Amino acid sequence: MTRPPFSALLEARSHDPFGTLGLRRDGNAWLLRVFQPHAQAVAVEWLAADRPGVPPDCVGSDSLRRVDAAGIFEWRGRLPDGLTAARPQYALLIDEGKSGRAAQCQRIRDPYAFPPQPPADDLYLFNEGRNCQSHRLLGAACGIRHDGVDDLDDTASEWAHGVPGVTFRVWAPNAERVSVIGPFNRWDGRVHQMQSLGASGIWELFIPHLAAGTLYKYEIRNRGSGAVIVKSDPYARQFEHRPATASRVVDESTHVWRDGGWLGRRAMRDWLHAPLSIYEVHAGSWMRHVDGSFYGYRELSERLIPYVLELGFTHIEFMPLMEHPLDESWGYQSTGYFAPTSRFGTADDLRFLIDACHRAGLGVILDWVPGHFPNDEFALAHFDGSPLYEHEDPRLKYQPDWGTHVFNFGRNEVRSFLLSSAHYWLSEFHADGLRVDAVASMLYLDYSRKAGEWLPNRHGGRENLEAIQFFQELNTMVHREFPGALTMAEESTAWPMVSRPVHLGGLGFSMKWNMGWMNDTLDYMQKDPVHRRFHHQRLTFGQLYAYSENFILPLSHDEVVHGKRALLAKMPGDDWQRRANLRLLLAYQMTMPGKKLLFMGGEFGVPHEWRCNEELPWRLLDDPCHAGLQALMRDLNRLHVSCPALHELDFEAGGFSWIDCHDSEQSVISWLRHARDGRCLAVVCNFTPVPRHGYRIGVPQAGVWREVLNTDSTYYGGSNLGNGGVGGLQAVGSWMGRPASLVLDLPPLAAVVLEPAD
Incomplete structure (x- = not known):
């Protein structure tokens, strides 16, 4: 039996609805075919050609004949006199009235009057894996259609310049049919079937008169199995509030940026030799309203920015703000790679927050997760009914650690997707950098896998060659397109040259987290001081590799969750000793070579593990001991920024030299930090609760030295033992091969920082 020409439409299997629907010549006549499965009757209004500023007149109307009970309507005949355009304009009158109910008639423009005309160059680059702005090609874009052509920048009236609406494009190469669904079509996948753009794997449809705020999803029929699935848009700019999962159409931003001065200075910034102290924030639990509800992006700008400025940090790093369905994932299982989470407001609200940070002199770094994505049915997993963004081979x-899918970095379109996501956050939101999560899991094919559970690369090795290529392309793009922006790798292994340029064979990241320093330091600090002398190498070993990468010294959120205890709770001893140990740890971090990162709450000694579903215990600041910790963090940051010796040569061996790294018996270490102009600071740390009187260290010059910071000050909650005399300390007599020496009183569990007085 011969199938009618529109059977694919009726069965919701059409990859070429424009081949059947819309207005076309039919010999000497015209044929208009419409598929409206919910309509009782359909009529057409013929519209005169556009005249600037004047709505087109209706120059005639005709009723369409139902030719199939499922909702196919046709009209065949001659156009009214005066309609001579190659593509005549018309509107449809859809009557959905039912027996016993008032007529429900609506006037619409026919989506199938606007054939796809995608930019060929963008399609080509997307399929080649080299489209770094594919978010401008795919997704849902509000705009104006002119005789089948997009003009997304034109907001003039419909009748003067075209028809407003939304262009939808989605990549689903293994689909037999894709439809846009939403409340505008009763979530019915038969109504708005999209046009396949051939070998590109992309589908397109323009739907007139849809507006910003409209909810939508894609209904996809897999070509092989015939299974029908419903997915949110991978390129969506906004989503419904969780737990709902529909995508939302977003209009172009109306935010007016005022951070041009900041961006100009950033482009010229010598970040290798500049201070960098990062305050890591989880936006949902830093501070909340009394009723437990979130602060929005704009509210955070009022509270968070003054707080961070007062504490002297140079940057805020937000844990992922990309949309995610589960609060407890902290954002690290993203489903919206182009959508700020709606928990805290709109995209323009986030722009406002970042703009305010910049105008206040604060940089903003965003956590970004290109390594894996959750297997939620509505999102990326098996997007078109088959492995698409992920690998097909289970190996x-x-x-395995997170129960997620790994991106297929060898697939060109996946690389375009991820590169475009990075570009989007840096361009659309003026982010100053991306911290890339879980880099090690991407670099190694056998990461957290047992023998037989992973697949070697083409050379038989364990390295993920496609991920390496992706990182190099990512970092090349970021440094080329966004001068002064940083990329930071959370990488926990000894992979070489993570933060070395691509042209030298490196991965190209600006910096790398020093996980070895973090693990060694926290392991040492948790030891009872009486045993620390047996673990002295934990403090000194890091200098053997400290300049092999551009390192960040992190005390991050990962170290205060899942039974690891809060920083304060890790410290041994009674309450006084725990606080003293934490003050010592913070000073040790801030005075060692490397850029700095501290997770929120560590600055005032939160005693319990981080709780993502409640705000930080701000009431603790009523206690002078916790307020003293906060004051120390402020003074450490200010010292870090104001003293070139503490930041100019973080990544060069010339910026550091040991005074004495061998005093394991007394658990004391001392070192010098050097600036490019030769100025220096001396740092001495006593890791026992025993005061050391008359402790001698060698220094590079004679004369008066003064104590510029002492973590044992009563101002910070200490015992006030130190070297803060009015006249300072006199350096005389050589010691340990240095031309002069200082005799100090070392406070218990404390660090002192000294500098020449002249």
């Missing part, structure tokens, strides 16, 4: 597909 490459799964991330």
